[in-house]
Amino acid sequence: MVLFSKRLNSMVAAVFGLALCAHGAQAPRHVNINRLSTTVEDVVVPLPNEIFGALNKLSAVNWKEHVRSDEEPNFTERPRIALLLGTVIADGFIAVQAEDAPAVKGIGQRVLALAKGIGVGNSITPHAKAIIDAADKRNWANVRQELDRTQNSVQQAMNEVHDEKLSQLVSLGGWLRGTEVLTSVVKQHFSNDGAELLHQPDLLTYFQTRLQAMSEFNLPIVHQIQDALVEVKPLINIGNARISAESVKKVNEITTRLGNDIIKKD
Amino acid sequence: MNPFAKVLLCTTSLLPAIVVLPSAIFAQVDPTTVYARAFALLAAEPYVKQGFHMREDYWTGDLASGERKAVRQQLFKGNEYWFWLGTEVDHAKVSVHIYNSDGKLAEQPDSWEKDHFAAAHIIPKTTGSYFIIVSVEESPEARTHWALGYGFR
Numbered sequence: 001m002v003l004f005s006k007r008l009n010s011m012v013a014a015v016f017g018l019a020l021c022a023h024g025a026q027a028p029r030h031v032n033i034n035r036l037s038t039t040v041e042d043v044v045v046p047l048p049n050e051i052f053g054a055l056n057k058l059s060a061v062n063w064k065e066h067v068r069s070d071e072e073p074n075f076t077e078r079p080r081i082a083l084l085l086g087t088v089i090a091d092g093f094i095a096v097q098a099e100d101a102p103a104v105k106g107i108g109q110r111v112l113a114l115a116k117g118i119g120v121g122n123s124i125t126p127h128a129k130a131i132i133d134a135a136d137k138r139n140w141a142n143v144r145q146e147l148d149r150t151q152n153s154v155q156q157a158m159n160e161v162h163d164e165k166l167s168q169l170v171s172l173g174g175w176l177r178g179t180e181v182l183t184s185v186v187k188q189h190f191s192n193d194g195a196e197l198l199h200q201p202d203l204l205t206y207f208q209t210r211l212q213a214m215s216e217f218n219l220p221i222v223h224q225i226q227d228a229l230v231e232v233k234p235l236i237n238i239g240n241a242r243i244s245a246e247s248v249k250k251v252n253e254i255t256t257r258l259g260n261d262i263i264k265k266d
Numbered sequence: 267m268n269p270f271a272k273v274l275l276c277t278t279s280l281l282p283a284i285v286v287l288p289s290a291i292f293a294q295v296d297p298t299t300v301y302a303r304a305f306a307l308l309a310a311e312p313y314v315k316q317g318f319h320m321r322e323d324y325w326t327g328d329l330a331s332g333e334r335k336a337v338r339q340q341l342f343k344g345n346e347y348w349f350w351l352g353t354e355v356d357h358a359k360v361s362v363h364i365y366n367s368d369g370k371l372a373e374q375p376d377s378w379e380k381d382h383f384a385a386a387h388i389i390p391k392t393t394g395s396y397f398i399i400v401s402v403e404e405s406p407e408a409r410t411h412w413a414l415g416y417g418f419r
Contacts, residue, residue, distance in 0.1 A: 027363040029371045033397060036336040044323040046340050050418055054344030054393075144319060152322035196343060202395040203340050 043206045045171040047151075048093040048178035049144055051197055055185055056097070058194050063098035066181050067091070069106050072263045078118050079217040082166040083262050085114040085154065086173025092131070092147045094181060096140050104135035104143055111150055118166060120157035124150055165217070168210045172225070173262060175207065180259045183252035190245045198251060201237035204229055221261055228254045298354055299326045302413035305352025309383040310417055313348050318417035320350075327400075328409040334401040337414060341390045349398050349416045351384040358405035360412060362386045365397045372396060 055061055068091050075081050088110050095103035108131035115124035127150040134142035151170060158167040179198070186194035211226050231254055235247040303324060310320045325337050341347055351362040362384045364373040374387040390396065402410045 027361070027371055027373070027377075031365055031369045031397075031399065033336075033365070033367065033369040036334075036397065036399070042325055042337075044321060044325070044339060044416075046342070047321070049319070050345060051342055053418070054342040057344045141319075148319070148322045193343065196393045199393045200340050202338060 043203070045175055045203065045206075047148055048090045048174060048181070049096070049147075051178055051182050052093060052097050054197055055182065055194065058191060059189055061097070061185050063094060064100065066094050066184065067098045067100050067103050068094070069103045070263075072110070073265045075117070075265075077219060078163075078166055079169055079214075079219055080221060080262075081114055081117045082158075082169035083173040083221065085111065085118070086151070086170040086175075087177040087259065087262055088114060089147055089151050089170070090174040090177035090181075092150075093144065093178075096143050096147070099138065099140060101135045101138060105132045108132045108135065115150075115154055118154075118158070118163075119161075120154050123153045123157040127153060165210070165214050168207075169214075169217075172207050172210070175203065176225070176255055176258055176262070179251065180255035183248050183255060186248050187245070187252050190248065192242050195243040195245070195248050198236045198243050198248065199238075201233070204233055204236065208233075224261055225258060228258050296411070298328075298411040299413060301354035302326060302352050302411045303415070305354060305382045306350045306413045306415045307352070309350040309352055309385055310348070310415060313350075313417060317419045318346075318348060319419060320415060320417035324413055324415040325400075326411065326413045328411045329400070329402040330409060331402055331405045334399055337398045337400065338395050339398055339416070341388065341393070341396050343390050343393045345418045346389045347387070347416055347418045349386045349388075349414060351400055351412055351414050353382055353402075353405075353410055353412045355382075355405055355407050355410045358382070358407070358410050359403040360384050360410070361401045361403055362414065363399050363401075364388045365399060366392070367395050367397070369397075 052061075052063075072084055072088075075084065088107055092104060092107040092111065095107055108128045111131070112121060112124055112128035115121045127146050130146045131143055131150070134140075134146060151174065154170055155167040158164065158170075182197055186197070208226070208229050211222065211229070214222060232251055235251055236243060303326065306324065307320070310318070314320050327335060329335060349362055349364065351360055353360050359379070360383075361379045363371065363377065364386045366372040372388055372390070374389060377386040378384065386398065388396070398414065398416075400412055400414055402412065
């Protein structure tokens with residue numbers, strides 16, 4: 001076993017060595033983006049902690065004031081559960097930023113309950129357990145990785161049964177909650193660099209396109225989100241100009257309103 | 267030896283990451299995609315040890331020699347990113363490069379390519395959309411599967 005382990009470690013070292021001895025990549029300095037006809041359509045939505053990490057580097061953030069651990073009502077509509085699940089996973093990332101172990105553990109349990117509500121509980125059970133175990137050990141890197149795996153597993157399980165639209169709602173719920181917290185932090189201590197983190201026009205377009213294809217989800221919350229994204233778009237899609245403090249405030253109002261609508265019963 | 271077994275023999279801390287590849291992938295996705303993904307994970311391994319969070323989501327596809335594809339991705343100023351490309355095809359030459367929304371090369375000079383792997387490194391100067399261009403430059407196969415993942419810190 002020891003010999004096997006040594007062999008494996010030496011192979012890893014060899015791969016690491018690849019980066020050192022590999023050829024420097026010769027690439028054209030410029031490409032014509034408009035001529036790239038073969039563009040992959042799949043979008044990987046950034047995790048909330050991708051944005052939170054960038055925010056943390058700008059200034060100290062009091063993450064504890066953004067931790068939310070209230071119990072949400074039970075929904076029966078699957079699109080509502082999917083949106084809420086995305087929101088709760090995002091809350092998990094916030095609780096990790098705040099290093100709030102009890103909140104993380106509670107979120108692990110809620111993620112499991114919501115996943116069961118949309119029929120994908122089985123694939124989430126090991127992740128929920130891993131989240132709780134890692135929170136007990138205050139191993140925050142592992143909690144982050146398990147939250148990412150949770151979202152990925154939920155989406156894989158939904159895609160397997162051709163529920164891709166619900167899977168997209170999970171991403172949307174997470175993105176909305178992440179944007180709500182981002183704008184709340186930047187609103188409190190405005191900086192141009194902080195506001196620039198909102199510059200995500202392609203992601204907004206992606207979500208708008210996906211929502212337009214969800215006509216079967218005839219729910220008020222889905223329509224509210226569609227309308228809200230129309231409001232948000234001109235505030236963040238401003239080319240090379242800077243996003244103003246006023247725009248940040250408006251996006252925060254809109255996403256806070258939507259966040260409340262997602263977690264409350266109609 | 268099958269490529270997946272080869273990858274398994276190559277690493278230690280990668281093992282948990284491969285084991286948790288969703289079982290659905292093994293059940294439903296072409297095994298070559300899983301192998302390509304395993305090579306991308308292998309390329310990521312040293313960087314994960316340096317604190318990069320590798321995303322569970324990834325892109326896959328297949329290309330003929332000389333073909334390329336672009337993936338559009340939102341990146342945030344303040345973070346540092348690596349994109350890792352893997353293929354299971356022996357003797358294929360693959361590459362990955364990062365361009366900003368104006369089509370200007372935006373990666374760091376330490377981006378690299380070798381054997382089954384290629385990697386590109388970026389510290390974005392602005393927040394916004396970037397294009398990650400995946401190419402199969404040479405390959406003995408008609409179609410070469412690839413998988414692209416990324417990590418940030």
